[in-house]
Amino acid sequence: MTALLKLLRSAPFSARLGMGMVLITLLAAILAPAIAPYGETAVTGDVWLPASSSHWVGTDNLGRDLFSRLLFGARNTIAIAFLITALSFGVGTVWGFLAATVGGWIDQLLSRGVDILMAFPTLIFALMVLSVVGTSIPALVVVIALLDSTRVFRLSRAVAMDIAVMEYVEAARLRGEGLWWLMRHEILPNAMPPLVAEFGLRFCFVFLFIAALSFLGLGIQPPTADWGSMVRENAGAITFGIYTPLWPAGAIAFLTVGVNLIVDWFLHVASGLED
Amino acid sequence: MGDLRPDFVGIEALPGDLAEAVLGQSATPETVAAFRKELKLDLPPHVRYVAWLGAFVRGDFGNSLANRRPVADLISWRFANSLLLAGVTALIAVPVAVILGILAALYRNTVFDRLISMATLSTISFPEFFVAYILIALLSVRVALFPSIANINADMTLGQKLYAICLPCLTLAMVVTAHMMRQTRAAIINILASPFIEMANLKGLRRLRVVVLHAFPNALSPVINVIALNLAYLVVGVVIVEVVFVYPGLGQLLVDSVSKRDIPVVQASGLIFAATYVMLNLLADVLSIVSNPRLRNPR
Numbered sequence: 001m002t003a004l005l006k007l008l009r010s011a012p013f014s015a016r017l018g019m020g021m022v023l024i025t026l027l028a029a030i031l032a033p034a035i036a037p038y039g040e041t042a043v044t045g046d047v048w049l050p051a052s053s054s055h056w057v058g059t060d061n062l063g064r065d066l067f068s069r070l071l072f073g074a075r076n077t078i079a080i081a082f083l084i085t086a087l088s089f090g091v092g093t094v095w096g097f098l099a100a101t102v103g104g105w106i107d108q109l110l111s112r113g114v115d116i117l118m119a120f121p122t123l124i125f126a127l128m129v130l131s132v133v134g135t136s137i138p139a140l141v142v143v144i145a146l147l148d149s150t151r152v153f154r155l156s157r158a159v160a161m162d163i164a165v166m167e168y169v170e171a172a173r174l175r176g177e178g179l180w181w182l183m184r185h186e187i188l189p190n191a192m193p194p195l196v197a198e199f200g201l202r203f204c205f206v207f208l209f210i211a212a213l214s215f216l217g218l219g220i221q222p223p224t225a226d227w228g229s230m231v232r233e234n235a236g237a238i239t240f241g242i243y244t245p246l247w248p249a250g251a252i253a254f255l256t257v258g259v260n261l262i263v264d265w266f267l268h269v270a271s272g273l274e275d
Numbered sequence: 276m277g278d279l280r281p282d283f284v285g286i287e288a289l290p291g292d293l294a295e296a297v298l299g300q301s302a303t304p305e306t307v308a309a310f311r312k313e314l315k316l317d318l319p320p321h322v323r324y325v326a327w328l329g330a331f332v333r334g335d336f337g338n339s340l341a342n343r344r345p346v347a348d349l350i351s352w353r354f355a356n357s358l359l360l361a362g363v364t365a366l367i368a369v370p371v372a373v374i375l376g377i378l379a380a381l382y383r384n385t386v387f388d389r390l391i392s393m394a395t396l397s398t399i400s401f402p403e404f405f406v407a408y409i410l411i412a413l414l415s416v417r418v419a420l421f422p423s424i425a426n427i428n429a430d431m432t433l434g435q436k437l438y439a440i441c442l443p444c445l446t447l448a449m450v451v452t453a454h455m456m457r458q459t460r461a462a463i464i465n466i467l468a469s470p471f472i473e474m475a476n477l478k479g480l481r482r483l484r485v486v487v488l489h490a491f492p493n494a495l496s497p498v499i500n501v502i503a504l505n506l507a508y509l510v511v512g513v514v515i516v517e518v519v520f521v522y523p524g525l526g527q528l529l530v531d532s533v534s535k536r537d538i539p540v541v542q543a544s545g546l547i548f549a550a551t552y553v554m555l556n557l558l559a560d561v562l563s564i565v566s567n568p569r570l571r572n573p574r
Contacts, residue, residue, distance in 0.1 A: 014393070119556075121511040124529070124548045131533040131541050204400065211402050212515055216530050231404055235519075238408055239423050241416045249405035256400035264396060 018261025029074040036068040087145035092152025100160035357524035376459025398453035462497040496567040503559030
């Protein structure tokens with residue numbers, strides 16, 4: 001714990017800025033029901049009102065308060081992105097560790113399978129699958145998590161390959177420990193640092209991916225507030241010189257820039273380079 | 276052929292019947308059966324796969340379900356439009372990214388490098404549509420320089436087309452340049468740590484000469500790889516940008532067909548995207564072998 005605090009205190013300005021940005025967004029997401037002046041789908045005024053004291057950043061295409069929807073959108077989008085990333089890490093690391101620890105034909109089978117999946121651009125693949133299974137939230141979560149777990153598989157397999165040949169793993173094996181125990185108690189703790197940095201990157205990627213799908217009208221469906229679909233709903237305003245769509249789009253950018261600033265610093269620390 | 280399989284199997288293996296999806300819940304079982312027969316959905320999957328593949332390799336993509344026109348007609352013109360967009364973007368982005376990458380490596384750890392690194396990191400984090408709408412707000416609403424909708428048709432001259440696609444190109448170029456520039460910088464800085472660069476420095480050569488003539492040729496292999504991979508990314512990135520600017524390209528067609536559940540069009544356009552993507556990835560591998568003698572001769 002003290003080591004973590006010391007590390008945080010040594011963080012450069014850019015990383016601190018990133019942490020601040022992520023904290024603000026997380027607070028907004030957690031406290032949304034408490035601080036939002038209006039409900040998630042409540043119609044409270046005219047269409048595309050400019051910013052005023054009653055509507056801090058104006059209203060959207062149906063006259064709903066944009067600030068409230070931004071807060072609730074943070075809640076929905078971040079929760080779903082986090083769920084997907086966690087699921088993809090659960091699947092990816094288990095299979096990746098399994099491939100590295102067992103090796104042989106299981107490794108070959110899994111790796112070639114992942115090669116085939118990765119040969120396909122993710123967005124196109126997701127669009128095609130979603131066109132058939134529909135765009136319900138459970139379908140979205142499972143499809144994106146499975147597509148994303150291929151990347152996690154690659155990394156966790158590569159990391160576990162180096163660890164699986166260590167003496168302490170060999171010792172545990174000779175002691176008669178089972179496969180699950182090896183993966184859980186010998187490999188996982190030693191593979192943590194690269195996996196944590198990757199978690200941040202994958203979260204960013206998944207978050208942008210959902211935003212893109214929602215923007216295309218194939219992700220989270222209205223009336224649920226979500227930053228990507230809010231950009232889509234208000235896109236028409238921009239040609240009238242009303243900057244409403246820039247708010248949700250900017251919110252997406254704000255969070256991803258924050259996460260990237262932290263990950264950048266984390267990778268820098270992990271690589272041990274001086275400049 | 277290996278690439279065709281996930282496409283077809285992916286669509287086939289999923290639950291839900293196209294006939295029911297198109298006809299809706301109120302359709303009687305007889306209508307559904309007739310529709311399935313018309314689309315040959317009553318045949319077993321492997322028979323349909325062979326028939327589909329056979330037609331596909333002869334250039335027959337089948338007909339669209341939405342408007343009954345041949346898919347090939349719908350796709351060819353739009354694919355050319357998408358290629359135009361991606362091609363023009365690549366022509367702008369590649370030289371700019373390489374030059375900026377060299378400059379950032381040359382003036383490493385100065386204010387210039389820090390600024391450019393911050394700017395590119397932000398651009399990478401931005402969703403494409405955020406960059407697009409900022410550009411529209413600035414260059415088409417504030418200052419009426421370019422049209423905010425990139426509408427082109429077959430009668431336009433090349434000049435008119437280029438003017439119409441200014442903003443989408445700029446959007447894509449900014450996103451792709453940021454990626455390429457960061458990786459070019461990293462590749463050159465990697466080379467700068469090697470002994471022959473120290474030797475060149477000790478000989479008293481100027482820094483610019485060291486970076487351009489000594490470091491860059493050796494960094495060429497990773498840089499070419501990065502460029503090809505980013506072009507592959509570009510092919511997918513056009514989807515969102517085309518939707519923002521209502522550009523009549525293949526990406527827009529794909530998104531429309533997905534929401535209409537027009538499976539033959541989705542299959543064909545998804546396949547073209549995937550094939551282009553795979554070809555560019557393959558090209559990246561081949562070029563990195565060509566530009567690196569060490570990879571050409573296996574030990």
